[in-house]
Amino acid sequence: xxxxxxxxxxxxxxxxxxxxxxxxxxxxxxxxxxxxxxxxxxxxxxxxxxxxxxxxxxxxxxxxxxxxxxxxxxxxxxxxxxxxxxxxxxxxxxxxxxxxxxxxxxxxxxxxxxxxxxxxxxxxxxxxxxxxxxxxxxxxxxxxxxxxxxxxxxxxxxxxxxxxxxxxxxxxxxxxxxxxxxxxxxxxxxxxxxxxxxxxxxxxxxxxxxxxxxxxxxxxxxxxxxxxxxxxxxxxxxxxxxxxxxxxxxxxxxxxxxxxxxxxxxxxxxxxxxxxxxxxxxxxxxxxxxxxxxxxxxxxxxxxxxxxxxxxxxxxx
Amino acid sequence: xxxxxxxxxxxxxxxxxxxxxxxxxxxxxxxxxxxxxxxxxxxxxxxxxxxxxxxxxxxxxxxxxxxxxxxxxxxxxxxxxxxxxxxxxxxxxxxxxxxxxxxxxxxxxxxxxxxxxxxxxxxxxxxxxxxxxxxxxxxxxxxxxxxxxxxxxxxxxxxxxxxxxxxxxxxxxxxxxxxxxxxxxxxxxxxxxxxxxxxxxxxxxxxxxxxxxxxxxxxxxxxxxxxxxxxxxxxxxxxxxxxxxxxxxxxxxxxxx
Numbered sequence: 001x002x003x004x005x006x007x008x009x010x011x012x013x014x015x016x017x018x019x020x021x022x023x024x025x026x027x028x029x030x031x032x033x034x035x036x037x038x039x040x041x042x043x044x045x046x047x048x049x050x051x052x053x054x055x056x057x058x059x060x061x062x063x064x065x066x067x068x069x070x071x072x073x074x075x076x077x078x079x080x081x082x083x084x085x086x087x088x089x090x091x092x093x094x095x096x097x098x099x100x101x102x103x104x105x106x107x108x109x110x111x112x113x114x115x116x117x118x119x120x121x122x123x124x125x126x127x128x129x130x131x132x133x134x135x136x137x138x139x140x141x142x143x144x145x146x147x148x149x150x151x152x153x154x155x156x157x158x159x160x161x162x163x164x165x166x167x168x169x170x171x172x173x174x175x176x177x178x179x180x181x182x183x184x185x186x187x188x189x190x191x192x193x194x195x196x197x198x199x200x201x202x203x204x205x206x207x208x209x210x211x212x213x214x215x216x217x218x219x220x221x222x223x224x225x226x227x228x229x230x231x232x233x234x235x236x237x238x239x240x241x242x243x244x245x246x247x248x249x250x251x252x253x254x255x256x257x258x259x260x261x262x263x264x265x266x267x268x269x270x271x272x273x274x275x276x277x278x279x280x281x282x283x284x285x286x287x288x289x290x291x292x293x294x295x296x297x298x299x300x301x302x303x304x305x306x307x308x309x310x311x312x313x314x315x316x317x
Numbered sequence: 318x319x320x321x322x323x324x325x326x327x328x329x330x331x332x333x334x335x336x337x338x339x340x341x342x343x344x345x346x347x348x349x350x351x352x353x354x355x356x357x358x359x360x361x362x363x364x365x366x367x368x369x370x371x372x373x374x375x376x377x378x379x380x381x382x383x384x385x386x387x388x389x390x391x392x393x394x395x396x397x398x399x400x401x402x403x404x405x406x407x408x409x410x411x412x413x414x415x416x417x418x419x420x421x422x423x424x425x426x427x428x429x430x431x432x433x434x435x436x437x438x439x440x441x442x443x444x445x446x447x448x449x450x451x452x453x454x455x456x457x458x459x460x461x462x463x464x465x466x467x468x469x470x471x472x473x474x475x476x477x478x479x480x481x482x483x484x485x486x487x488x489x490x491x492x493x494x495x496x497x498x499x500x501x502x503x504x505x506x507x508x509x510x511x512x513x514x515x516x517x518x519x520x521x522x523x524x525x526x527x528x529x530x531x532x533x534x535x536x537x538x539x540x541x542x543x544x545x546x547x548x549x550x551x552x553x554x555x556x557x558x559x560x561x562x563x564x565x566x567x568x569x570x571x572x573x574x
Contacts, residue, residue: 151432158431158438159424162410166418169407176367176401178393178422178485187428233409 007139020138024206026246027141028199031148033226033238035195040224041232042156043188044168045095046103049110050223053083053193055117055215057200062129062210063122072135076201083197087190095185098171110220117212128211136206144202145239148195153235155191164188165233225267229274231281240282318381320345320520321366321489326375328361328544335361337544338375343489348511348521350531352555353541354564359524360402362541363491366522367399368392380488394422398487400478402494402524406466412477413462416449419484452480456510472503479510489520496527504530532556540564 012020032054039047057079064070064078094105117123124130155161163184166174175181204210222245230241248267252260259266274282319342328336336358343349351359364370366377368389377385384392398419407415424445426438434442446462453459456476461469466477475495482490492511496504504527511534514521525531531538531552538555540548542564548555555561 154432154434155428158434159421159426159442160428160431162414162418163421165410165414166407166421169409170405172369173401173405173407174418175389176369176393176399176405177419177481178390179418180388180390191428 004137004139004143008137011138022247022250024136024138024141024202026243027138027145028202028206029223029226029242029246030145030239031195031199031202032223033230033242034145034148034152034235035192035199036223037227037230037232037235037238038152038155038164038188039192041227041234041238042161042168043164043185045185045189046099047106047189047192048103048217048220048224049090049106049108049113050192050196051215051217051219052110052113053087053196054200054203054219055113055212056086057083057197058204058210058215059117059123059129059200060197061201062132062204065132065135065205066129067122072205075205076198079197079201079204080194081197083200084190084194087193088186091186091189091193092182095189096182107217107220110215110217114212114216117215123210123212126212128209130209132204132208132210134205134208136202141202144198148198149235149239152195156235160184160187168233225271227281229271229281231283234281234283237281237283319343319378320347320380321522322376322378323362323366324376324378326362326365326377327373328358328365328370329373335544336365336372336541339541339544339546341539341546341549343520343522345488345520346515346518347536348515348523348534350523350525350535350538351541352525352531352538353547356543357541358544359541360493361544363399363493363522363524366392366491367397390422393485393487396486396488397491398482398485398489399491400475400482400493400495402497404471404474404478406474406477406481408465408467410466411462412453412458412464412466412469413446413449415466415477416452416480416484417445419481420445420448420486423484423486449480449484452483453477455483455513456480457506472499475499475507476510483514483519487519489522490514492521492523492525494524494526496525496530508534 032050036047036050039045060082061075061079064075070078090106090109094102094109097105118126156164163174163179166177166179167181167184171181226241226245227238228241229244230239231237249260249263252263252266321343323339323341326336326339327334339362351362353359361370365372365385368384368387368391372385375385376383379392379395379397382395384395384397407418410418424441426441430438450462453461456479458473458476458480461473466474469477479492479495496507499507508530511521511523523531523535535552537550538552539546540555540558540561547560547564548558550558
């Protein structure tokens with residue numbers, strides 16, 4: 001911690017607190033986008049509830065920090081563990097589902113978590129959780145971003161990572177090659193949940209106040225937009241997407257407050273433009289197929305009798 | 318002892334009996350073809366053997382061990398690999414990665430080893446790459462490792478599917494219409510490739526419509542029609558078999574005229 005504190009003092013002497021805060025937020029969002037990319041970009045599973053894992057991490061850390069003597073690192077580790085546990089519990093049943101069904105199930109999970117946080121006593125309900133100490137600083141966030149990036153980069157270039165990409169490309173063929181598809185998908189989902197939990201803990205120790213509305217459906221969609229904008233299945237793309245999507249509203253707020261008020265409209269327009277000009281995201285793969293087309297192809301394939309054993313079974317039954 | 322023993326295999330989809338009480342076996346080192354008109358149930362047999370469907374009735378024994386009811390990845394691990402009638406490569410992955418994925422069950426590194434990449438994992442990875450290169454050379458795709466699978470020409474994609482299946486180190490290889498869409502010279506190369514599999518001690522069960530290929534390579538032929546086995550024997554026996562001529566060869570001969 002000593003070295004991090006020294007680095008923090010150096011950084012604070014160089015940049016003003018406003019930019020410092022934006023950089024911390026960018027870092028937290030990078031961790032979220034990177035981890036979501038493992039599930040959605042590399043494994044090809046549309047996950048619409050990533051904010052829920054962030055919430056579980058944030059509240060675990062927040063409750064421990066305010067109600068127990070647990071230190072920062074214990075709180076962060078507990079946040080990761082809690083998110084991991086929920087990742088397994090949610091992943092096991094839902095990842096047997098395909099396509100639209102998985103999206104709906106993860107969306108439902110996200111809402112369940114938000115509503116639970118809203119109604120529990122220990123989380124402070126709608127009033128939120130106050131009094132969390134500020135322990136997150138920029139060097140720490142940079143360290144977590146670096147570790148997340150290195151772990152995920154190593155993972156996607158490994159036996160497990162290849163299996164995940166194979167599942168995205170053709171789940172039937174992946175199973176025929178000896179890949180336990182459900183187990184692999186749960187693995188990706190759980191690793192992503194763990195990192196989202198850590199990001200949540202950093203969030204809690206930075207903003208010092210937690211409210212269930214910070215982790216709603218729109219937040220999950222915003223994370224997805226970061227990944228899609230940067231490029232599905234591209235780690236640097238997730239970094240870029242997170243940075244742009246964090247800075248944009250800030251830039252608008254100062255440059256054009258009137259536009260900032262309706263920034264969700266602008267996001268929508270921006271995403272449409274990017275999808276038209278660069279269908280694979282800013283740093284997407286060189287393939288001429290866009291993510292939308294790939295997904296549509298998968299969905300159509302899932303329902304078409306002639307395109308595979310599962311389809312045949314479905315069609316004939 | 319037979320390498321594969323199929324008894325009373327039945328697969329029912331609702332009111333349709335796609336495979337009906339089929340018996341056949343494969344001895345080690347044999348090349349056997351499964352033929353029959355479209356919709357005869359050939360691919361359904363493959364899907365049952367590889368664990369993608371669960372048979373309605375019947376037993377499948379592989380290497381003396383019942384495998385019906387096992388899941389696809391468990392069957393692959395036991396040494397049974399397949400290719401697909403409609404090519405199912407991992408299109409966005411490289412040719413080399415496609416083959417290495419085929420070796421998934423032969424590699425060990427789990428989640429932590431995959432992230433930390435210690436010496437053992439790196440050694441395993443290097444060996445898998447070398448073996449993939451060797452298999453690519455075997456199927457005639459030497460030096461193509463870095464190409465994207467979906468950019469390969471059609472015939473090469475079919476051969477890549479074979480290399481990927483071989484990476485699983487199968488004792489029995491199921492080839493589902495490997496010559497479909499190939500021209501005469503490509504089919505000739507494929508014939509030579511299947512013959513060389515025999516040298517590697519791999520037993521082959523082949524679904525194929527190209528009769529020249531089937532008659533030229535098979536030691537035995539099993540004929541299905543409407544889900545039932547109507548004949549079995551050497552190419553000569555099958556060629557002369559009345560029911561086969563009526564159900565299949567005759568029909569296609571008439572269609573050809």
